[in-house]
Amino acid sequence: MKKKIAIIMGGYSSEYMISLKSGNVVHKYLNSEKYIGYRIHILKDKWVYVDENTQEHPVNRHDFSVSLKSDTLRFDCVFNAIHGTPGEDGLLQAYFSLIDIPQTSCDYYQSALTFNKRDLLSVLKPYGIQSATSYYLNEGDTIRLEEIVEKVGLPCFVKANKAGSSFGISKVYEKDKLLDAIEKAYKEDDEIIIESFLDGIEVSVGVIKYKGKTKVLPITEIVTENDFFDYEAKYEGKSKEITPARISKAQEEKVSEVAKRAYDLLKMTGYSRSEFIFVGDEPFMLEMNTTPGLTEQSILPQQAGVAGISLSQLFESAIEEALNQNP
Template identity: 25%
Template sequence: MARQNIAIVTGGDTLEAASSAASARNVHEHLDPARFNRFLISVENWKWRLVQADGMDAAQLADARIDLADFTLAVGADRIRFDAAFIAIHGAPAETGHLQAYFELVGLPYTGSGILASALAMDKQSCKHFLAHALGIPTPVHRYVTDGEEAFDPAAPGIAFPCIVKPNSYGSGMGVALVADRQALERAVKRIHALGQDILIEQFICGREFTVGALMLDGKIEILPIAEVFRPDHSAALHEVGEVVFTDRQSAELGLDPDLPDGCKERLCDLTARIGRAMNCRSFYRVDYMLDRDGGVYFLELNTIPGMTPRSVFTRQMERAGIGQADIYNRIVQDMLARSVAGG
């Protein structure tokens, strides 16, 4: 059987581009070269570049051009047609749904969730509202602040200092801060405005933080081992400077299969499965939660393209489940190709 041409698409238009590149390289390494011709392609501001391809030298890579009319690859006199795309971009234009829309226009199957699920999940406020109404899932009290509005004094019911300030449509924990006073709030708002983002201000849930990964293959959901996220004690920084600026979750400590109160593990797994089905997620996804001191579970956000680097939470959850990366990435491609043949 002839090998199929798979475009592993990376890059993106945000500060998450470096993480996207690391994820794409890892996927490239684990896709089976006996079954697939692997093409690592980067896109930034809709400018495409072939980075690596099986059997091509540096001169051929430099000469290669993507034809956007049909997403074919021209290398000299040869034209290569892709069978599918493996999307490994965190943030825009993939998690916003724009890249999926383009691939659907040119008729190319792709991994991950579709246009609507991607765009809705990336808009944190809209995703919270949808899941709260569709499934009755609790979420922290929050307020949405558009780019043109001034920072507000947290006086809305349920919101008080300290509170969480975050970009409404960004990932990897970038721009997220815990603030304790008005001055720190205004600093956080300015940083988020500099990213060109609207702002979400949330009630701070004092408790434990969890993230739950899931695979959705062959129409079935497999929930991966729960990970608990441990952050350094931030009480001193809050007292001294009024804020704690969070960073990429890959720098946080993780605990897999944590000790949980009775019924909590089952609730987290059930919520994660229900969210995946309600959002019509595909291939993989990851959901973040807070557990308050009274045992209440709060939905934070949904990530439709979780990190796939060797150090990523999702990767470590797969490994804890005893699932090899090569097995998963190859299964994801095969599942996507099967769905495209079946018209799903």
């Protein structure tokens, strides 16, 4: 019998439109011989199943079921395609764990940890995984511009600590522009991370569980027309994503080893896509995404394609991994 798969998409953050695109791609490429996919929109004002006629049916949040005219729809597994909260920060992972429904992304602790850039980098640092010099701010803190510049230098990056798709990020060249950048970041999160500028090749490394084994995908080099890999560069064609990356064998081996080590150290499952910048041959980690973009143009599907893994195979593997963990 075919498994019923709830493809959750949307979310509560600025990334919800991107998530809807990812979720629809999962629905499109899901292996129809094994699975029946159901599009579930999880939005701030409603949780609904959207059927093939675009009619909406409310989701019962008590047990994640859907009442239809002739039946009650219950799911065998959840495919998580939500970028940002509540799908990438551990909230939904904990919810599905409590009601005992398998889901394709990592567990709630790993989700919460990786979503918090400051905490992630702090946890990995003792294991030799390097990151940029950083300065932290929480909303309401006194802003000491001289202290910030003294620690991280200029130019620097001001980022929302818990946000994706480059929302709330600015590259700052002058001290008197810092306040505007901080205000922009606070619109996305009440925590900020300010990082020193690393001048080098930027790469993205996908690590997944595939057929029961941890697999590092071909590395992608990020070349942007803009000053950095911002929202416009990511989603509006202002960048080139080159897979495999034009890096040396030594760089490739080093960053692959670091990305896999981070994945294994954190006891990850599902997909991850980690961003690095090389300083010489040494990779410095920027962040790890645990529900990365899944459109045909997104980086992880590009990497899977170069590795000979189709979208259908990529999605099927994630579902089977989730089902095997919760037989």
